[in-house]
Amino acid sequence: MITIDNVSKAFGGLKAVQNVSFEVERGSITGLIGPNGAGKSTLFNIVAGLIPPDSGRITLEGTDITGIPPHRLFHMGLVRTFQIPHEFSRMTVRENLMVVPAGQSGENLFNAWFRWARVRREDSRVLEQVEEVLDFLEIGHVADELAGNLSGGQKKLLDLGRAMMTDAKAVLLDEPGAGVNRTLLGRISAAIQRLNTERGYTFCVIEHDMDLISTLCEPVHVMANGELIASGPMAELRQNEQVREAYLGGGVSGRAGE
Amino acid sequence: MNEIVQLLIYGVVLGSILTMGAIGVSMIFGILRFAHFAHGDFMTLGAYIGLAFISAFGLSPWWALPSGMIGMAAVAVLIDKVLYQRIRRTQPVILLISSFGMALVIRAAVQLIWGSDNQSYAKGIQFPWRLDILGGLRIKPDHVWIVLIAFALVVAVHLFLTRTKMGKAMRAMSDNMDLALITGIPAERVITWTWVIGGGLAAAAGVFLGIDTRLYPVMGWTALLPVFAAAILGGIGRPYGAIAGGMVIGIAMEMSTLVIPAAYKPAVAFAIMVVMLVVRPQGLFKGTL
Numbered sequence A: 001m002i003t004i005d006n007v008s009k010a011f012g013g014l015k016a017v018q019n020v021s022f023e024v025e026r027g028s029i030t031g032l033i034g035p036n037g038a039g040k041s042t043l044f045n046i047v048a049g050l051i052p053p054d055s056g057r058i059t060l061e062g063t064d065i066t067g068i069p070p071h072r073l074f075h076m077g078l079v080r081t082f083q084i085p086h087e088f089s090r091m092t093v094r095e096n097l098m099v100v101p102a103g104q105s106g107e108n109l110f111n112a113w114f115r116w117a118r119v120r121r122e123d124s125r126v127l128e129q130v131e132e133v134l135d136f137l138e139i140g141h142v143a144d145e146l147a148g149n150l151s152g153g154q155k156k157l158l159d160l161g162r163a164m165m166t167d168a169k170a171v172l173l174d175e176p177g178a179g180v181n182r183t184l185l186g187r188i189s190a191a192i193q194r195l196n197t198e199r200g201y202t203f204c205v206i207e208h209d210m211d212l213i214s215t216l217c218e219p220v221h222v223m224a225n226g227e228l229i230a231s232g233p234m235a236e237l238r239q240n241e242q243v244r245e246a247y248l249g250g251g252v253s254g255r256a257g258e
Numbered sequence B: 001m002n003e004i005v006q007l008l009i010y011g012v013v014l015g016s017i018l019t020m021g022a023i024g025v026s027m028i029f030g031i032l033r034f035a036h037f038a039h040g041d042f043m044t045l046g047a048y049i050g051l052a053f054i055s056a057f058g059l060s061p062w063w064a065l066p067s068g069m070i071g072m073a074a075v076a077v078l079i080d081k082v083l084y085q086r087i088r089r090t091q092p093v094i095l096l097i098s099s100f101g102m103a104l105v106i107r108a109a110v111q112l113i114w115g116s117d118n119q120s121y122a123k124g125i126q127f128p129w130r131l132d133i134l135g136g137l138r139i140k141p142d143h144v145w146i147v148l149i150a151f152a153l154v155v156a157v158h159l160f161l162t163r164t165k166m167g168k169a170m171r172a173m174s175d176n177m178d179l180a181l182i183t184g185i186p187a188e189r190v191i192t193w194t195w196v197i198g199g200g201l202a203a204a205a206g207v208f209l210g211i212d213t214r215l216y217p218v219m220g221w222t223a224l225l226p227v228f229a230a231a232i233l234g235g236i237g238r239p240y241g242a243i244a245g246g247m248v249i250g251i252a253m254e255m256s257t258l259v260i261p262a263a264y265k266p267a268v269a270f271a272i273m274v275v276m277l278v279v280r281p282q283g284l285f286k287g288t289l
Helices: A042-046 A071-073 A093-098 A111-116 A117-136 A152-164 A180-199 A208-215 A233-239 A243-251 B002-032 B039-057 B060-083 B092-114 B143-163 B165-175 B179-182 B187-212 B219-233 B239-258 B263-280
Strands: A003-012 A014-025 A029-033 A056-061 A078-081 A170-172 A202-206 A220-224 A227-231 B129-131 B137-138
Touching: A014 A042, A014 A056, A014 A170, A029 A042, A029 A208, A042 A170, A042 A180, A042 A202, A071 A078, A071 B165, A071 B179, A093 A117, A093 A152, A093 A180, A093 B165, A111 A117, A111 B129, A117 A152, A117 A180, A152 A180, A170 B263, A180 A202, A208 B092, A220 A233, A220 A243, A227 A233, A227 A243, B002 B039, B002 B137, B002 B143, B002 B165, B002 B187, B002 B219, B002 B239, B039 B060, B039 B092, B039 B187, B039 B219, B060 B187, B137 B143, B143 B165, B143 B187, B143 B239, B165 B187, B187 B219, B219 B239, B219 B263, B239 B263
Parallel strands: A029 A202, A029 A220, A078 A170, A170 A202
Antiparallel strands: A003 A014, A003 A056, A220 A227, B129 B137
8 A cells, every 4th residue: 555665864963764665554453562662653654755865765655655745645645643642622523534635516616606505415414424433532522622631541542533533544544542541542442443453444543552463463574773673573573683673772662772 | 789780781882892892803814814903903994984985975974884784895895906915925923014004004195185183984873772771871872882782793794704605615714725726715705705704894993883883094003903802812813702702892892981090991801811911822612603
């Protein structure tokens, strides 16, 4: 689905990403792990179109998407979430979801004034979809709450909801578990799983929480110092000497080790 | 007591007019992130477009309102496409200075086309209604209409912002620009709508000013300061705050004539703006849009 082909990026003398290649298979939940400073987020930003790579190519279903800006990628079916959740804080949760789908008649200057009926119909279709998303993520009880008042975990669920409002082919999740309590983490993880199996969404996940990675992701790619050092199922990677080395040597062993 | 109530009425009328301008200034700031200095001259041009329309077709003065609003909305979108769109990605200060230049261009154009003399929508004097309460109040029918129509326009803007997809997209853009862009909200279309509403409301303010007094080429320019004061008072970038801000500034300006000469009315707006920026720069309201 997403092919990362020999991508490199340097910031001055720092080689943030060096000749990384891997593929995010259709229907997979692919994990991307590595110690802090390994280049995961840079690679994510390159795939999401925020940073142009120095060399290499990114393709989405065979189409070259290297250097295409994020808002156009969104319409091509590639959605990303942020490590720190973004939301429209002064709008309700329901409204946050309603603004997402683009290209509707209501946004056309002419239609909004002269084709009320058509706009109405589309709006009610969007509303149905919003209710469905709220149900799926079990955040219906906060639908009329201002999004700014949600907890960190609820905001992450809202991020997922935003992806659900589009016909996203692939979703890039940047640390969906960061700063989320255990209970909500379970719900986020379950939602990702269900979206994957029931709805066929493809995910690529950066995460530091090894429990989350091992329950969700197959395969997992490991980066260290800008390079891809290992790939495979999590169980195998745990035995991999190079991977252990990277985490222990990187001095960020705490959460990752065992 | 009589005098106070009378001034209160004038204050509400002035407040309604300022609100029309301040909502536009506030929305333009929220979406485009610059202070639109040509807004006062948008008001002037809107008023004159209305005047041109009613004198061409010999219609009653109230037709100046819809024709001025539609005409000015179109001109505002045109100005955006010709000027502001080209410099959208530059620093806000460049946009601000450009809008100042646009203000001068519009004012000069108004003077060239319509001359610099005073003009009015209707000849003759309108007699006010006299009410036998509080020792006799005088209310001009025009004033009643101005307040009622301004109220209806505010309700219309509110419904637009909360009930329509485009209105929600507009609020989303002023709330979190980055997220709006990556979730595929059509930025250029939102901006076009912002100018349609901002231009239309500016024209309404201009026509109201023209109905209340008369039309002259710097009418909008002199109203710009209180309009900005109203927008800042309500928290710039928040249209709902602009309504409250407009009313407070309008009433304060009229009430001030009880204690200081009427010529200092604009200074009152200025003083409120300065105090507000020192004491509470985020405006009266937080998180209302």
